Amino acid sequence: LTTMAYSALTGVAILSIMVPFVWVSPTWTGIGLGIVIGLASTIGQWIIVLAYRYxxxxxxxxxxxxxxxxxxxxxxxxxxxxxxx
Incomplete structure (x- = not known):
């Protein structure tokens, strides 16, 4: 959980700095795709963490x-x- 938390917090910190320069209002399709990509990448990272644990x-x-x-x-x-x- 620590590995995933640090990865997420680092990503949020870096991307938050860039948001004011590139912001575009997302469409509902974009929001849905963002949620799907977020879930898939979170599951993928969790599987990698478990693989290295065991x-x-x-x-x-x-x-x-x-x-x-x-x-x-x-x-x-x-x-x-x-x-x-």
Whole structure:
């Protein structure tokens, strides 16, 4: 819980500083998507915290590194982006 609380508080602090410069009133669709994204990312982070609580970091680290591969593949197929230097 501490890890998740510090992550959330850091994000709120940093993003709150930027809000006055980029604020756009959200639509109801945007609010709904924001709630869904917030719930999904909270659940995802909680699952990662639990994995590191019960598993060895040396076993879990390779899975974290494969995120770079998956993000590159999804970026190419969904957005036509190629990774650069």
């Amino acid at each position: 598993g060895d970091a040396s076993v879990l680290a390779p899975f974290s590194y494969t995120q770079l591969l998956w993000v590159s593949i999804l970026g190419f197929f969904l957005f036509g982006e190629l990774p650069d230097v």
